[in-house]
Amino acid sequence: MNIPLLFVSPAICSILFFFIKEEKRNLIFNLSLLFSLIPFLLSFYFLKIFLFNPLTKITLFTCSINGLKFAFLIESFSFILIFLNNLLFPLSIYFSKDDILFRIKEFNIWMLFSQSALNLLFLSDSLLPFFIFWEFSIIPFYFLIGIWGGERKKIANYKFVFYTLLSGAFLLTGIIGVLTGFFDEKSKIGFLLFSLAFAIKIPLFPFHTWLPDAHTEAPTAGSVILAGILLKMGTWGFYKFLLKLFPVAFLFYKNLIIFLSIFSIFYGALMSFAQEDLKRLIAYSSVSHMGFVIFGLCMEKISGIQGAFFQMFNHGIVTGALFILVGILYKRTHTRKLSDFGGISKIVPRFSFYFVLFSLATIALPGTSNFVGEFLVIFSGFFTKILYGVILSFAPFFAALYALKAVKRTLWGELKNKNLLTLPDLDLKEKVILISLTFFVILLGLFPHPFLYLTYR
Amino acid sequence: MKELISYYLPEIILGLAIVINAIYIISDKKSFYYLFILVSYFFLVFSDFKVKSDSFIYLLDIATFFILYNFYLNENRGNFVDINFFIFSHLLSLHLILKTDSFIIFFISLELLSFVFYVLIGLESKKFRDISPVIRYFVIGTISSILLLFSIILIFTRTGSLSFEALIIFERSDPVFSIALFLFIFSLGFKILFIPFQFFMPDVFERVRMPYLLLISLTPKAGVLIFLYKIKSYLPEIVFPVSVFAIISILFSNLAGIYENKVKRILAYSTISHSGFMFMIVLLPEPYSKNVLFYYLLIYFLMKGGIFFTLSPFIKKNEDIEITNLRGIYFTDKIVAISSLIFILSLLSFPPTAGFFAKFYLIYALFKSDFNLQGFFLIILTVISAGYYIKFLNSFFLEPGVRREGIKDIFLKIFILILSLFVLGGGILWKFFV
Numbered sequence: 001m002n003i004p005l006l007f008v009s010p011a012i013c014s015i016l017f018f019f020i021k022e023e024k025r026n027l028i029f030n031l032s033l034l035f036s037l038i039p040f041l042l043s044f045y046f047l048k049i050f051l052f053n054p055l056t057k058i059t060l061f062t063c064s065i066n067g068l069k070f071a072f073l074i075e076s077f078s079f080i081l082i083f084l085n086n087l088l089f090p091l092s093i094y095f096s097k098d099d100i101l102f103r104i105k106e107f108n109i110w111m112l113f114s115q116s117a118l119n120l121l122f123l124s125d126s127l128l129p130f131f132i133f134w135e136f137s138i139i140p141f142y143f144l145i146g147i148w149g150g151e152r153k154k155i156a157n158y159k160f161v162f163y164t165l166l167s168g169a170f171l172l173t174g175i176i177g178v179l180t181g182f183f184d185e186k187s188k189i190g191f192l193l194f195s196l197a198f199a200i201k202i203p204l205f206p207f208h209t210w211l212p213d214a215h216t217e218a219p220t221a222g223s224v225i226l227a228g229i230l231l232k233m234g235t236w237g238f239y240k241f242l243l244k245l246f247p248v249a250f251l252f253y254k255n256l257i258i259f260l261s262i263f264s265i266f267y268g269a270l271m272s273f274a275q276e277d278l279k280r281l282i283a284y285s286s287v288s289h290m291g292f293v294i295f296g297l298c299m300e301k302i303s304g305i306q307g308a309f310f311q312m313f314n315h316g317i318v319t320g321a322l323f324i325l326v327g328i329l330y331k332r333t334h335t336r337k338l339s340d341f342g343g344i345s346k347i348v349p350r351f352s353f354y355f356v357l358f359s360l361a362t363i364a365l366p367g368t369s370n371f372v373g374e375f376l377v378i379f380s381g382f383f384t385k386i387l388y389g390v391i392l393s394f395a396p397f398f399a400a401l402y403a404l405k406a407v408k409r410t411l412w413g414e415l416k417n418k419n420l421l422t423l424p425d426l427d428l429k430e431k432v433i434l435i436s437l438t439f440f441v442i443l444l445g446l447f448p449h450p451f452l453y454l455t456y457r
Numbered sequence: 458m459k460e461l462i463s464y465y466l467p468e469i470i471l472g473l474a475i476v477i478n479a480i481y482i483i484s485d486k487k488s489f490y491y492l493f494i495l496v497s498y499f500f501l502v503f504s505d506f507k508v509k510s511d512s513f514i515y516l517l518d519i520a521t522f523f524i525l526y527n528f529y530l531n532e533n534r535g536n537f538v539d540i541n542f543f544i545f546s547h548l549l550s551l552h553l554i555l556k557t558d559s560f561i562i563f564f565i566s567l568e569l570l571s572f573v574f575y576v577l578i579g580l581e582s583k584k585f586r587d588i589s590p591v592i593r594y595f596v597i598g599t600i601s602s603i604l605l606l607f608s609i610i611l612i613f614t615r616t617g618s619l620s621f622e623a624l625i626i627f628e629r630s631d632p633v634f635s636i637a638l639f640l641f642i643f644s645l646g647f648k649i650l651f652i653p654f655q656f657f658m659p660d661v662f663e664r665v666r667m668p669y670l671l672l673i674s675l676t677p678k679a680g681v682l683i684f685l686y687k688i689k690s691y692l693p694e695i696v697f698p699v700s701v702f703a704i705i706s707i708l709f710s711n712l713a714g715i716y717e718n719k720v721k722r723i724l725a726y727s728t729i730s731h732s733g734f735m736f737m738i739v740l741l742p743e744p745y746s747k748n749v750l751f752y753y754l755l756i757y758f759l760m761k762g763g764i765f766f767t768l769s770p771f772i773k774k775n776e777d778i779e780i781t782n783l784r785g786i787y788f789t790d791k792i793v794a795i796s797s798l799i800f801i802l803s804l805l806s807f808p809p810t811a812g813f814f815a816k817f818y819l820i821y822a823l824f825k826s827d828f829n830l831q832g833f834f835l836i837i838l839t840v841i842s843a844g845y846y847i848k849f850l851n852s853f854f855l856e857p858g859v860r861r862e863g864i865k866d867i868f869l870k871i872f873i874l875i876l877s878l879f880v881l882g883g884g885i886l887w888k889f890f891v
Contacts, residue, residue: 179821
């Protein structure tokens, strides 16, 4: 009975905005924050249910139209992503309050629309609604990047739209093939179509080129959601549909996907190390992190799947926090170039604290939640093949390359740019956002049991 | 005789309406003219209902109503009487095409249809530069008519009958059959906007005004498409070449559309691309064929009509305009902008609009009937078409606007809003057609 609130409340609010004047800036932001918080508060109700019994499945709605199934349900795995979704949206709306300066109403409408669409995407249990919301998620981000994006927003937008449409095309072909019974569980073509669609979205190595542009040019809130939620659409589809629809064909292509995921981990880290733009650096690190997720899912061990979901959650939190930190810097200095910074740790100590904390979380330092996730994934790698485990054990070292580079070039060293002397430290709003994200990183780093309990089968 | 009259009742009513309209044109008084149109329309639909006409005929009636309304909005009122004469004639010819089972009636109705277009497109061309594409259209159209007539003669000489059913007894190994088939497809290709035959069509589109463009885009192709669908059972050989031409025209129109920056030309390419999609329906076996055809045509009329109604107040002249001239419509008229967003997403077949379900069901049925490769091609080709539809969205929403007037006509606004709601929620309608 409570599930509809997850997607109805943001949608209602976005319709409400049609009747509010653009000038009432505070009212718009507060309303949108309130309505996007309702699903988040509701998530705790579901958390209670799933902690009581993680095998629970609550069906929202099932019907069949002309032999095509439309089903929505919530289970513990989809709950994790729904929780993440409803955590990141209010935070990014809250952050945008003084980050987005024009066309505020539209901004909130698109944010809320995408929140409910993404909730529905993770709720959907059959292929057709999954596809509908997969495609629908393009529209809000087309506007978010196109209107409030950076200098190169046009090209980034084209890339984002076309890559996602292409992935949608592959997905639609696969879905229609499955629905008509043309692809069975052995079908290699069906598997390839699905995995191509997801590989573009995740993104795995050769299909990742849309990501750095889209993440860099999007406004901060857009980057947070893009990295935090939109990439998980691919991994969620990979887990939910691909592995269950084509188990036989998966065995055939398993090694190829494992190779691609390992390659993505190292390629993403090295590319990230080479960047001079702070946002681009974080964007490339996503490629590396998502490689871990796919690797964990491919292991077909319980620890692998646990680790993969742990990583999905962590990546959303940590990368989101890093994008917000870069957004804070950009808002004050209007630059993201590493060469413009350096030595600001003394001027903005609180900012530096969070920056270091989340950078260390990216490296998977013990005590942060990333450590647990990566440990589980590497652990499952060792169990499958020792070689995998050995290779993956080097990944945190490569992550340290880019994370420490970012920290060193921004925070430490001498202060070259004298304009930064008057850089103000975090204000209350930013503190609230960062503290709430830190809470999850530390909590799950030290006490991962509830999460492991939710994903244990 | 009585049966014949009751069977052709709608056509007789249309004929009467055309005669009365001709009297209106001759006499100077124009009193009760709009009442006359409404009454004749009412009687037409009522009689269609009475004689239990083919459900496609209702669709064509709806589409013609759209066209008339658009003409009413964008023409000076004096001209409207002349134009209506031709619109009614074109509706009559479409009715006859759908009802007849004889080649000769088909040929005559098709000629009447083409004649209406030659006149309407050439009606207001004052300069030679405007009229040159019309002349091209006329010459090529006439040549194709002659070829069509020749192929009908070939069929008649070999079978001794002019009815469609005679095609069944046509000896397939006879070389004359191949010639007749080739000529038939070739000439129909000119009439129905297949790409290799219709290379000049965007030029024609560029020269005419929006209501004429709507007329070209909606009904004639639908009429010929429904005709092809009916003749398919007598002439199954026609299916394969039609599908090949359809894919070629989708591919070329979508690729050509990407490099266009003018509104009318893009609309032309979009029309050709959609007609290609519709002609793929001919491939399908029963009962998919009829359901998909009906649903696709209905949705196509709604969304194409919608985008024309939203854009035509901004493009008044014959000349085509750059798409950047439409920039920032969002800031002048929010309702129009949001409706046009829905129409464009639907033309792009984006879920959850009705355009998506139309294409989805087409491709689903293609897969069910073992045309997997064609289905896959159609999906990929749809992605290419995003290349030009996205230009509309870019200029409507993303670029800063210029000062201009929005749509003032409140009825038109409500009409557009209703259309957009239909297109947005049309996916639900899909349940009733399948």
